[in-house]
Amino acid sequence: MITECMVLNEIHQPLEFSEIELLAKDRQVLVENKASALNHRDLWITKGQYANIQLPCILGSDGSGIYEGKDILYLPATDWGNNPNFQGKGYNILGMPSNGTFSKNCFIYPDQMYHKPEHLSYVEAAALPLAGLTAWRALKTKGQAKPGENILISGTGGGVAIFVLQFAVAMGLNVYVTSSSEEKLHSAYELGAKGGINYKEENLSKKLLAISEGFDIVVDSAGGPNSGQLLKACRSGARMVMYGGTKGDIQNFSPQILFWKQISLLGTTMGTPQEFREMLDFVSKHKIKPVIDSIYELRDVNEALKRMESGMHFGKIVLNTSR
């Protein structure tokens, strides 16, 4: 099968348009890919900031398309392993080292196929898999979210952070956000957030406590020196869930607050097939629509990656692969 796709041949270089012959591995089947979405993972791979990079490769972990006349989206990884608590050594995310979704066609395993939620277009559905799965495990499995609880989501704007916001609002939590952008704070309010703070302000923990009376859950992808400020805004028994670390190592993090308030700091990434199923059911039940920041044509993926790198986006950056 020869397909049109965008290939990363070398790190620090643009992805290049190619027509290449895709080959199936064992049980894989060919799907017609209608839309893809970007994740930070793709950007980091292009910059060489990812473990075990093997090139050339078609990047892209998210997609939706058609298989034998049926509308589907794809579980963005395979071989989680036997323990629901963590992925095994064979865990494999779509799009490096295996070829991914920045392509008009791709090969996936049959057990990666799930029905596209009916209320979503291809573009909307492609925005959902990786970020939605990560958000679901963070909020539900790790965060143990319950209606009426207070949640803080730091750095609103990224795909995962917005899905956590949308899921938490649908579950009946009181949602608060941080951002360095007033515009993003207002976008979060429109999605149902009750309050927000610019995280560059001083005395962050006091300001967070003033608007919220403390958090039962914090979902953070930053880390860095502000981690201790978020901890100080936690209630007893709080769960701080981390799925990223854009600001570097956790610093200034008080053991005394952690142990006296019986707080848990929980690392999480991606999720199990079971969690993916639950997330899709929840999205369908609550008719949740992914927030789309922008849509690019497949051949403009390098522009799309620049948009992600700018940090200006609010919501998912999607590729239309159907033309």
Place this chain on the structure above:
Amino acid sequence: MITECMVLNEIHQPLEFSEIELLAKDRQVLVENKASALNHRDLWITKGQYANIQLPCILGSDGSGIYEGKDILYLPATDWGNNPNFQGKGYNILGMPSNGTFSKNCFIYPDQMYHKPEHLSYVEAAALPLAGLTAWRALKTKGQAKPGENILISGTGGGVAIFVLQFAVAMGLNVYVTSSSEEKLHSAYELGAKGGINYKEENLSKKLLAISEGFDIVVDSAGGPNSGQLLKACRSGARMVMYGGTKGDIQNFSPQILFWKQISLLGTTMGTPQEFREMLDFVSKHKIKPVIDSIYELRDVNEALKRMESGMHFGKIVLNTSR
């Protein structure tokens, strides 16, 4: 009831021998106290390093004695509250603000009384409550310890750390320890630890991995700049449990390791009455004997506190209150 006791009248001053009249609160009953044990909490209160210090007060959270002819030991706190995940606002630890066990007699609530395990003397039984309870919750409830798992206990020598070691050995875990003292490492090996490292060595994480192949559980009471080294020695799905922070704020703690390996950092302190019951049953079943560092007479409690402050001790420092 007039009793002989050691009272802290002022911070930074020695405890003073007194004969004072104890008064019962509502349902409290008088017990004859045969032995007490020290905890770091007592030391910190004498140094003014504790929240909401109210003096004068008889310190002491641990004890064993006699009530109506029965041998008992005491649950070291009351009013945990309704949520097993964390103690409520009314939680009250024996010995400040309420009068404690550095006394020949004391008042406790009936639901603080538990049968003394038969294989333990009064002195041994007095060593058990607060540290044993903290160790149990850390290892079992938070650490979710399972036979065959690898556990690292940092800073062996303190009461909690040694109980974690003894409980983990009895449960069939592979136990490793750190200490700054070769002598304490050897004492830990005698209790069943399979290996140990001096935590002042460089490349701590590599040395820990070399002796253990990584940890499923870490129990730490230090925090500080070494926290990241302990994290690096964790396996996927590991639980890092913290019950203290003698080295200050957690630093250099990698979010990337935390989330990619799905590791949890779990704060814990003390425990519920249910956990106390489980811990006592476990100690009785496995005939575990608390490690006693030294025994002082009640009137020599200031010497006992100096011993604790020196950090030279291995095991519990106990007071004989029966003479």
